[in-house]
Amino acid sequence: MPVKNSIAQNSGTITEWRRYLHQHPELMYDVHETAAFVADKLRSFGADEIVTGIGRTGVVAVIKGRTDTKGRVIGLRADMDALPITEASGVDYASTVPGKMHACGHDGHTAILLGVAQYLTETRNFDGTAILIFQPAEEGGAGGLAMVEDGLMDRWNIQEVYGLHNSPGIPVGHFAIRPGPLLASSDEFEIVVTGKGGHAAAPHEAVDTTLVAAQIVVALQSVVSRNVNPVRPAVVTVGTFQTDSNASNVIAHSVRMEGTVRTLATEVRAQAEERIRALCEHTASAYGATAEVIWTPGYPVTVNHSDQTAFAVEAARAVSDHVDDDTDPILPAEDFSYMLEARPGAYMFLGNGDTEMCHHPAYVFSDDAIPLGCSWFAELVERRMPVSA
Numbered sequence: 001m002p003v004k005n006s007i008a009q010n011s012g013t014i015t016e017w018r019r020y021l022h023q024h025p026e027l028m029y030d031v032h033e034t035a036a037f038v039a040d041k042l043r044s045f046g047a048d049e050i051v052t053g054i055g056r057t058g059v060v061a062v063i064k065g066r067t068d069t070k071g072r073v074i075g076l077r078a079d080m081d082a083l084p085i086t087e088a089s090g091v092d093y094a095s096t097v098p099g100k101m102h103a104c105g106h107d108g109h110t111a112i113l114l115g116v117a118q119y120l121t122e123t124r125n126f127d128g129t130a131i132l133i134f135q136p137a138e139e140g141g142a143g144g145l146a147m148v149e150d151g152l153m154d155r156w157n158i159q160e161v162y163g164l165h166n167s168p169g170i171p172v173g174h175f176a177i178r179p180g181p182l183l184a185s186s187d188e189f190e191i192v193v194t195g196k197g198g199h200a201a202a203p204h205e206a207v208d209t210t211l212v213a214a215q216i217v218v219a220l221q222s223v224v225s226r227n228v229n230p231v232r233p234a235v236v237t238v239g240t241f242q243t244d245s246n247a248s249n250v251i252a253h254s255v256r257m258e259g260t261v262r263t264l265a266t267e268v269r270a271q272a273e274e275r276i277r278a279l280c281e282h283t284a285s286a287y288g289a290t291a292e293v294i295w296t297p298g299y300p301v302t303v304n305h306s307d308q309t310a311f312a313v314e315a316a317r318a319v320s321d322h323v324d325d326d327t328d329p330i331l332p333a334e335d336f337s338y339m340l341e342a343r344p345g346a347y348m349f350l351g352n353g354d355t356e357m358c359h360h361p362a363y364v365f366s367d368d369a370i371p372l373g374c375s376w377f378a379e380l381v382e383r384r385m386p387v388s389a
Contacts, residue, residue, distance in 0.1 A: 002319060003371040004378055007119055014374065015367045017041070018111035019093040022365070025082030025100040025107070028141040029056045034080045034110070038134050041114050045121040047132075055147030059134040061117055062156065065126035065385060072128030072385045075153075075161035075343070076377050077336060078113035079106045079138035088361035104358040105166040108365040110134060112164070112373040119378050128385035131156045137335075142299065144335035153342045160308055161345035162380055163336045164373055168358060170351035172368045175316040175376065176327035177348045179309040183302035184233075184262040185269045186333030187295065191216065191280055195289035197245070197253030206251040210243055212287045213255035217241070219283050220259075223275045228268055235262040235331055236272065262331040264301055302337040305344040312346040315379035319372055322351075332358075348376065 007014075017037075026034050035057050042050045042061045049062035087094050087101040095101045102108075117132050133152065137143030152158065170176055193213045198206025217238050228234045238259040243252035261276070263269045277293045284291035304312075309325075316323045327349065336347050350373050356363045 003375045004119065006122065007115060007371050007374045007378065010115065010118065011371045014111050014115040014370050017114055018107050018365065018367060018370065021107035021110055022102045023093055023096045025095050025097055025102045027084060027100060028081055028137045028139065029143065031057050031080045031136045035059050035134065035136070038080070038110065038114065042117055045118045047117060047121055054152060055136060055143055055150045057136040058143065058147045060152065060156065061132040063117065063120045063130045063132065064124070065128050065130070066124045066387055067127045068129065069127055069388065073131060073157050073159050074128065074381055074384055075131040075133055075156070075158040075339070076113060076116060076380070077133040077135055077161060077163040077339060078109040079135050079143070080110050081106055081136055081139050081141070081143070083139055083359060085359070085361050089364050090362070091364060101361065102365070103360065103363045104139065105352065105365040106138065108166055108370065109164065112370055113377065115370065115374040116377040119374065120381060125387060126382050126385040127387045130381050131158055142335050142338070145338040148338050148342050158343055160384065161339045161343045162308070162312060162348070162377070163339070164348040164350050164376065165334065166352040166365060166369060167349040168352045168355045168363070170349060171322070172351045172353045172366050173320055173372060174322040174324070174351035175320055175348055176324040177304065177309055177312055177316070177346065178325065178327050178329065179304050179306045181264040181301050181303050181329050182347055183329065183334045183337070184264050184331040185301045186298035187261045187269065187273065188298055189259050189261065189276060189296070190294040191257045192292045192294070193255045193284055193289055195253065198251045200249040200251055203251060207288045208251050209255045209289055210252055212284050212289045213241065213257060215287070216280055216283050216291065217257070219279045220276060223272055223279070227271065227275050232268050233264050233329070233331065234268050234272060236276070262333070264329055266301065269301070299333040299335050300337045300341065302334045302347055303340055304346045305340065308344050308346040311384060312348050312380065315376055315383055316348065318379045318383070319375045350376070
């Protein structure tokens with residue numbers, strides 16, 4: 001495969017960086033050591049500008065090309081945070097921090113972007129400016145939004161933005177992408193059903209919230225099966241169900257449930273919220289109870305822009321003979337969506353091979369994917385901002 005030679009030659013060092021980061025995972029915005037590691041590497045490479053503390057703990061590096069005749073600026077993004085998972089991978093460079101693990105490959109993404117930074121500072125074979133974005137808190141903290149709100153796009157005049165994510169189940173050396181919706185929105189809900197507690201032997205004197213809540217769980221599945229257009233993907237999942245009593249002979253006074261909604265369209269997202277609220281309130285009322293729905297909006301749909309997806313595909317095909325440009329969308333969520341709302345861009349899947357899925361305690365990032373990811377980012381920069389002959 002036409003991986004860039006200097007990147008291939010340096011892949012062992014980039015792997016060492018990745019494994020060091022893997023041994024020292026940090027969560028959410030508390031990525032101070034990771035950010036310091038990144039900033040130190042960027043300084044050693046000779047990046048033209050390094051700014052820390054963007055979006056609380058994000059790092060931004062500016063790398064100027066050999067020339068700048070058109071004022072082009074392209075952003076490249078990697079996420080830095082880990083997950084609150086106890087590692088069970090068995091690798092000899094496993095996490096040294098109890099209860100924390102890079103179980104989604106963000107250590108790999110960070111190492112890849114560092115490899116790109118080193119390559120671009122050495123070669124500068126482009127006409128314009130590359131902005132390298134190292135983001136905190138992708139795992140539920142909306143670090144992408146925090147960086148955008150902190151002026152990321154406007155401060156550096158970013159015109160296009162690109163990101164990648166490793167993908168277990170796709171062979172190493174393969175890329176996958178599609179224009180339009182690629183990953184889902186992710187909203188959370190809490191439902192509190194309140195009735196009248198009582199003795200299990202006298203249900204007629206109580207309002208059985210367990211029964212009411214069970215009816216709500218079943219009714220919620222009709223949102224997808226009977227309200228949403230069947231050709232529009234959506235998922236409604238109730239993940240927790242807790243009564244306020246643990247006794248077998250007590251009818252609980254209240255039940256608390258939590259769940260998530262995933263969709264690939266803004267209008268379906270709004271429809272799901274409206275139907276969930278109505279179903280909960282009216283189902284509870286029919287049984288003499290009440291239901292309160294607390295809705296927490298999460299990440300929006302990750303939508304790839306058509307032109308930038310085509311550019312991403314072109315760069316991937318320069319690196320690999322295996323590029324799926326019409327892959328199926330999936331329903332996990334990604335806060336790169338906020339950056340794609342702020343600027344045109346695209347998000348690419350990078351094959352990770354036959355490994356456990358992301359967020360599994362035995363997940364392992366494939367270091368063989370590193371030179372491919374680095375080369376794809378570098379190709380994007382050089383192709384979107386070519387040096388004039």
